[in-house]
Amino acid sequence: MKPLPRSFHSRDTVVVAKELLGKELVRQADYGNIVARIVEAEAYGGSDDPASHAHRGKTPRNYLMFGLAGFAYVYFIYGNHYCFNVITERENIPGAVLVRAVEIVEGLKIACKHRKVKTSSELSNGPGKLTKALNITKIHNGFDLTKTGELFISDSKTKGSFKTIEAKRIGINVGREKLWRFYIKDNRFVSKF
DNA sequence: GAGAAGATCTCCT
DNA sequence: GGAGATCTTCTCA
Numbered sequence A: 001m002k003p004l005p006r007s008f009h010s011r012d013t014v015v016v017a018k019e020l021l022g023k024e025l026v027r028q029a030d031y032g033n034i035v036a037r038i039v040e041a042e043a044y045g046g047s048d049d050p051a052s053h054a055h056r057g058k059t060p061r062n063y064l065m066f067g068l069a070g071f072a073y074v075y076f077i078y079g080n081h082y083c084f085n086v087i088t089e090r091e092n093i094p095g096a097v098l099v100r101a102v103e104i105v106e107g108l109k110i111a112c113k114h115r116k117v118k119t120s121s122e123l124s125n126g127p128g129k130l131t132k133a134l135n136i137t138k139i140h141n142g143f144d145l146t147k148t149g150e151l152f153i154s155d156s157k158t159k160g161s162f163k164t165i166e167a168k169r170i171g172i173n174v175g176r177e178k179l180w181r182f183y184i185k186d187n188r189f190v191s192k193f
Numbered sequence B: 001g002a003g004a005a006g007a008t009c010t011c012c013t
Numbered sequence C: 001g002g003a004g005a006t007c008t009t010c011t012c013a
Helices: A013-020 A108-114 A127-133
Strands: A024-029 A032-044 A072-077 A081-087 A096-106 A151-154 A164-167 A181-184
Touching: A013 A032, A013 A096, A024 A096, A032 A108, A032 A127, A081 A127, A096 A108, A096 A127, A096 A181, A108 A127
Parallel strands: none
Antiparallel strands: A024 A032, A024 A151, A032 A096, A032 A181, A072 A081, A081 A096, A164 A181
């Protein structure tokens, strides 16, 4: 498995969000490997996007969004959950893609251990759920996803054809009019239809 | 330093 | 369908 190059990520956030669908998120750990296919993603921009963390400027929390593309931006929210983002755009241009849902294609048993659920479709159909299933925490904040290691994104081996749906973003109160949420049509791992 | 809000999930009704 | 859990970060004084 080969990680996607930084040039893949350092493009327009919306383009990257769309093209991340079907790609594989690889989690390598001493207890085994988990491979998860990205089935749902949301684009978050900069100052022109009121829903984005970066819209009010650079802070110690969101500075990664202003940095080099291809790095992970993991943050803690609601006292309970981590959300996993991939940094996009060029340096000093804020942008990130929130991975909202994945389909576990390898390491299902390990992922099930991280989360106590019965069916695999409940395992990772939400931002907070997938980070738990893949055991992604704040230690992965700033992790380079373009290098083979504990966590990276690779091109998919199985290039199945699928239809991409554009929809309004979820869980936010501002900037909802933007159709910046993308998911694979008819995929049961998607969080909401 | 205090208060408020938040890109969510799970449990309970 | 609704509310609680629970903590980081930002804003304002």
